[in-house]
Amino acid sequence: MDNSIKEVLYSEEKIRNKVKEIADKITEDYQGKEVLLVGVLKGANMFMADLMRQIKLSVNIDFMAVSSYGHSTESSGVVKILKDLDNSIENKHVIIIEDIIDSGLTLQYICENLLSRKPASLKICTLLDKPERRTIDMTVHYKGFNIPDEFIVGYGIDYAEKFRNLPYIGILDRRVYEK
Numbered sequence: 001m002d003n004s005i006k007e008v009l010y011s012e013e014k015i016r017n018k019v020k021e022i023a024d025k026i027t028e029d030y031q032g033k034e035v036l037l038v039g040v041l042k043g044a045n046m047f048m049a050d051l052m053r054q055i056k057l058s059v060n061i062d063f064m065a066v067s068s069y070g071h072s073t074e075s076s077g078v079v080k081i082l083k084d085l086d087n088s089i090e091n092k093h094v095i096i097i098e099d100i101i102d103s104g105l106t107l108q109y110i111c112e113n114l115l116s117r118k119p120a121s122l123k124i125c126t127l128l129d130k131p132e133r134r135t136i137d138m139t140v141h142y143k144g145f146n147i148p149d150e151f152i153v154g155y156g157i158d159y160a161e162k163f164r165n166l167p168y169i170g171i172l173d174r175r176v177y178e179k
């Protein structure tokens with residue numbers, strides 16, 4: 001499996017330290033408030049699990065499953081909700097937990113959708129951001145790393161549903177998806 005990875009970008013240790021940093025900021029910013037973490041499946045599952053256990057606040061969690069990449073390295077442009085939230089977010093302090101922002105289409109869609117449900121506040125937290133590919137302007141409140149314009153996998157993030165279980169984040173070798 002590892003010869004599909006061109007380069008390791010972030011080791012387990014680097015990820016762990018960054019996740020702790022983000023969790024500390026959230027803990028500080030939301031003192032006295034109840035937070036609802038909304039994880040965007042499937043990609044954000046590992047990040048969400050690691051982040052929430054480092055947040056020293058009373059948090060609730062919920063999940064949405066959203067997909068637009070399927071088995072491709074390019075967004076289909078069509079964001080599909082495969083699973084919606086279980087509960088209402090009205091008057092809740094919501095933080096969306098994403099693994100990666102690439103074109104921004106997924107988050108634009110989710111933000112518009114969630115804002116229409118009247119949360120008390122809505123912020124975005126992403127572990128990875130690929131600013132060069134962004135087609136949509138948006139404010140990201142909590143960010144782990146800016147990454148280069150390469151297709152990355154690992155730590156929950158897939159190519160064609162594979163590589164999600166890698167404990168590190170790496171650049172996928174182009175030979176895997178270019179014929």
Ligand SMILES: O=P(O)(O)OC[C@H]1O[C@H](OP(=O)(O)OP(=O)(O)O)[C@H](O)[C@@H]1O
Pocket residue numbers: 040041042043044066067068069070075098099100101102103104105106107157158
């Ligand atoms: O900014 P964008 O260009 O929209 O790309 C980012 C989104 O794409 C990936 O999800 P994907 O559609 O692959 O679903 P998955 O999380 O189930 O892998 C990733 O997990 C983000 O949610």
Ligand code: HPA
Pocket residue numbers: 069100101102103150151152153157158159
């Ligand atoms: O670089 C990426 N890797 C995996 N999934 C993705 N979805 C958007 N960008 C990426």
Ligand SMILES: [Mg+2]
Pocket residue numbers: 043069070157158159
């Ligand atoms: Mg994917």
